[in-house]
Amino acid sequence: MSEFDYDLFVIGGGSGGVRAARVAAGETGARVALAEESRYGGTCVIRGCVPKKLMVFASEFSHMPDAARCYGWDIADGSFDWKTFRGHLHEELDRLEGVYRKMLKGSGVETFDARARLRDPHTVELSTGEVKTAKHILVATGGRPVRPQVPGANCGIVSDDIFDLEDLPKSILIIGGGYIACEFACILNGLGVEVTQYYRGAQILRGFDEEARGLIADAMKENGIDLHVGTNIASLVAATGDEDPNLDAAHMSGPVEAARYGTSEPEPGPGVPVRVKGTNGQDRVFDMVLFATGRAPNTDDMGLEEAGVTLGKRGGISVDEYSQTSVPSIYAIGDVTNRVNLTPVAIREGMQFVETVFRGNPTPVDHDLIPSAIFTQPEFGTIGLTEEEARDREPVEVYATSFRPMNTAFAGRPDRVLMKLIVSKETRKVLGCHIVAPGAGEMIQLAGIAVKMGATKEDFDRTVAVHPTMAEELVTMRQPSRSG
Incomplete structure (x- = not known):
């Protein structure tokens, strides 16, 4: 026993x-x-x-x-x-x-x-x-998601709360620039919510490939998301019944249009209308604030x-x-x-x-070269080193192309996609693969197998393209865009 x-x-x-x-x-x-x-x-x-x-x-x-x-x-x-x-x-x-x-x-x-x-x-x-x-x-x-330690943070919701909302807000301010913030900005925008996003950093999706980050940010703005980088909250207070003649009425929306707002903070829980002053000078009321700050x-x-x-x-x-x-x-x-x-x-x-x-076979966990996807619109699939990380380690060649895909180009939309390979000059191994496109999550799962196996650029080149597809660009790029 x-x-x-x-x-x-x-x-x-x-x-x-x-x-x-x-x-x-x-x-x-x-x-x-x-x-x-x-x-x-x-x-x-x-x-x-x-x-x-x-x-x-x-x-x-x-x-x-x-x-x-x-x-x-x-x-x-x-x-x-x-x-x-x-x-x-x-x-x-x-x-x-x-x-x-x-x-x-x-x-x-x-x-x-x-x-x-x-x-x-x-x-x-x-x-x-x-x-x-x-x-x-x-x-x-x-x-678990955490709220920042700022006055008024109790008035905002976190990502766990989204799925239990009784109603969608007419307008929302999303605080944060990571993948959760960006995904929900795209989701809520697509569902008809007026979305504003503040991020204190210089560009969203810190830690990911710079070129991919820029394309996604541009696409989010093009799709109607009011994205402000280099911006943080100066003050955050729940709406009250006290009149504030200085509030810009043009920025009121949804069920708070007829309300009057003060600067004192009452005791309501998350999900109430909130007045926000940003460090960018913007002063307005949002039906809801979502903290996606870690x-x-x-x-x-x-x-x-x-x-x-x-x-x-x-x-x-x-x-x-x-x-x-x-x-x-x-x-x-x-x-x-x-x-x-x-x-x-x-x-x-x-x-x-x-x-x-339990099997007596000591097996360490392999955390190297893990593919992942961010479900923004367009999606972002990535594995391996970013261009910036690779350049800091060794001489590389960068193969990249950005274009309007057939599907949306025919419909007159401005959407662009990105296909990018980071290649070691010495070993010719593909050190990183980054895809910004509809379905990028599906693509990076398959590309991730090749990168994990140590495929070289020439292995990619020897693979016949599937035409017409977006992903065929991964095996048809012959000349590097840049090197260093």
């Missing part, structure tokens, strides 16, 4: 934790339990990737009638019904959560709908009052440090290449470690954890 209740106790029912739990239980015969205080599926399924991508699909229909008429279809403009969409959305999320629960049960994992805290390296205490012991503990509690690992009040687990500077759990913490019996995967915060990475880390701990 084991001295522990379980071989493994997983804290967190997101994609990484669920995968690790069910594989350990179903394929290695381990006795496994999992605790989740919220909904099974975690950020990706319930509050992130899945509902966001469904909103992307919904928003893309806004351009369809006009484009269809250019192709000869007699289609009238329609209207978007948020309540209808939201109902279908929550039905789908409920279905997916049920799938996660069913998979855990089918694998023999015992589940607890409760919050779990560490009591010591082998013990967890549940919010139900139960205490459980395990030979190994895996922390997979993910992350995320934080869910490590608060979990007993981690008391159990001896070391945390990093930003609150993430520090782990080695095998996802092991400073306490040998405790491991951590996914966003809570603040390594590479992507769902497929968390799943891969969960699989490697099982391989290491």
Whole structure:
């Protein structure tokens, strides 16, 4: 008889934790339990990737009638019904959560709908009052969006709140310039919301390829998003009933048109009309403000440090290449470690954890050359080094082309796409691939296989083009655009 209740106790029912739990239980015969205080599926399924991508699909229909008429279809403009969409959305999320629960049960994992805290390296205490012991503990509690520490921030919403809105606002200010901010700017714009975006940096999507960032920013503006870079909030207050004669009435919109606004901050929660003064001199009222200014690992009040687990500077759990913490019996995967915060990475880390701990085959996690996609409009797919990063490391050649794709050019739209390869002069390996185009996420998954395998520019050149497609440009660019 084991001295522990379980071989493994997983804290967190997101994609990484669920995968690790069910594989350990179903394929290695381990006795496994999992605790989740919220909904099974975690950020990706319930509050992130899945509902966001469904909103992307919904928003893309806004351009369809006009484009269809250019192709000869007699289609009238329609209207978007948020309540209808939201109902279908929550039905789908409920279905997916049920799938996660069913998979855990089918694998023999015992589940607890409760919050779990560490009591010591082998013990967890549940919010139900139960205490459980395990030979190994895996922390997979993910992350959460955070509001900035500024007065009035309580009046704004965060990305988790979007999917539960009763109604869409007529106007919204989005604060931030990362991928979450830009994706929701494009989504809400496509759904008919008047979108303004402030970002304090010089260009959106910091850390990504400069040329790609610029093209996406231009496209967002062209599509009607009022994007302001180098801009931050000077003041932020909830709307009140006090008249303010200095407010620019031309900038009022939606249900706040007839209201009067003051400068005192009442106690309402997020999602109320807000008056914002920007550092760009703009002074106006928005029906809603969305903060997309960062995320934080869910490590608060979990007993981690008391159990001896070391945390990093930003609150993430520090782990080695095998996802092991400073306490040998405790491991951590996914966003809570603040390594590479992507769902497929968390799943891969969960699989490697099982391989290491329960199959006796120590397997480090490979975080090199991970393809990813940003679902702006147009989409952005990327893998490997940016042009700027590559130039700092070694001499490179840059192969790039930007053009109007056939589909939208025929419809008279100004949309442009970008295909870009960064190539090592010495080895001829493709060090980076960057695509800005409709469907870029689908393209980069396939291009990512070649880049991960170490394909050279000549390997790309030897591949026959699929014509007529946008992606054929990846194998037809013969002369470098620049080198250095």
